[in-house]
Amino acid sequence: MAELNLRASAIKAIKRIHDRVSGFQQGAFDEFHLEQELKSLSAHYARFVTNHDLLVGNAANAELEAHEKLWEGFKGIYNNACTHLNRAIMGAKPSQSAVMPVRECEVKLEPLAIPTFDGTMQNWLAFKDVFELLVHNTDYPEAYKLGKLRQAVSASAVPLVGSVYSGGYADLWKALKERFDNRRQLAETHVSRLLNIKPTTEDTPTALLFIVDTVHESLRALHVMGLPVAEWDAVVVPIIVSKLPITTQREWNMSCSPTEIPSLDELLTFLGQRAHSLSTTVVTWGNGVEFTSKSHQRAGGPSRAVRSHVVSAEEGKCTYCQGAHRIMKCARFLVMKYEDRITAAKTARLCFNCLKQGHSARQCPSGNCRHCGRKHNSLLCRESLSQNPSESVSTCPEGAVTAIASGNSNL
Structure with missing residues (x-):
């Protein structure tokens, strides 16, 4: 295959330049000679990328891993050759040597992980935003982008990616956007997720925060699509309140104005504060379970007992007469x-x-x-x-x- 031979020829040429520039002595060549070597290196690299993209675009799934390994191994050789040449060029310029020695500081950062996409419509927007930032909008070669895309998208969930695809990266990315970047389906998916939050009877921090997180995620996705979610308070607030436990609904209604329409931000803030209060242990001095903490004992003196109790009112039990009703309906109290x-x-x-x-x-x-x-x-x-x-x-x-x-x- 012609592309395979041309790619191999480019690899050999770049390796020869790499071996030659690795042994350069400072000042052995002038700036113009070094820049000519850098131009030759760039030309051979462009020839390598062109033929490599053609080979990857026509490769079967079983062959992609071999192409990826070749790319990863060759990339280091090319980068090292560029580094040696650029460093030698900087050293050959009189203006650089006359000012001050160059202080080299190399910082190696961990590569950012590209998220995976499981083929569900509700996770498409989050995946697309990150993938476009880290891969699609970069200057990486098309073959590299194609390999990363196939790594990030599950072939079992999206057979389009795992099939023997005749096109390159641009065609595959376009096909994925045509399938999943559907505004109507995306809007229906996130609105349905908001409407179908399962009502809970558990007045616990976990249950309340799950509702808060679901609302935030759904409305954030709709906001990214350009929908006016800030104007939906009068509709969304009653829907969310209907999903809450009866006790939390009652507390919310008591905290609201009887005439004004509450905002969604006020509801979510209330739920966050209530979840925090439910998860906080109340420590008081009074009649309760007594325990002695050694950390509160003074040396040579009597121990100090710390009394702590947390009393929780049982649902449906009167806190005044202990009858089978709430105090709000206690005949004796009223x-x-x-x-x-x-x-x-x-x-x-x-x-x-x-x-x-x-x-x-x-x-x-x-x-x-x-x-x-x-x-x-x-x-x-x-x-x-x-x-x-x-x-x-x-x-x-x-x-x-x-x-x-x-x-x-x-x-």
Whole structure:
């Protein structure tokens, strides 16, 4: 085959130049002689690349690995020859030697890994962006790009890549873009992924963050396609809220304005903060499991016991009377007057903001009172519980909840 002989001839010529320039002594040749050697080296390399591309374009799958190994081995020889010649040319120029010695500093960076593409439509955009940056938009030879493309795309998932393809790199990349760069299918895929998020009943950091990540990935892909995702809050927010656990839905609704349309950024921020609060262990001083930490003992003195407890409210169990209902529907609690509810919440060690155990109002991630906007539960709001309907009470007592939480009973 003519291409095979021409490529072999170019390899031999480049190796001869490499062996010759490797033994150059500083100052043995002038700048013009060295530049002529560099031109000859570039001409032989261009001849090698042309015939190598033709051989790879017509090669079967079984032959591609051999061509790739030849390319990798030959590339080092050519680069070394170029380095020797360029270094000798710099040393032969009077302007360089008269100024100051050149300080050489070679930094070898690890090559960036090219991601693989599994043939699924939802992963195409991420793969295409990275592959175009690292391979497609570079000055690498076409044969090298073709080899990298076949390494990155799974032949079992995309038979187009694994078949005996008659075209070169440009034809194969064009065929892949025609198949997967379909705006309609891409949009439908990511919208469907957003709509089909599986509703969860688990109020855990893992479940909440999975929803957050899925929303971010889907909308980011749609934004890259140029779709106005920033204007979809009124549609997307109710869809995402419907996928959340009942407890998280209730907390979200309590934190929202009753009249304004919430934004998607506000919802995702709320879910991130709630996931963080659910994964944080609450440590308090009080009645709980006692353990002694040696790191807190002073030398020669008595040990200091650290008491830690985390109390989690069971779903459907009243934190006041321990009945089979939530405190929001507790008949005994709801018939109480304002002062009695405050006393009952204090006795049961409830958070004055969400009426759950295990943390204080300052640590509570839930929203504020729906009636006055202060940091307490709506069931503990004096304004909503005024016993005399004709009496106008415009505000809740300043600092009432704080006083109770700190142990002050003078309400």
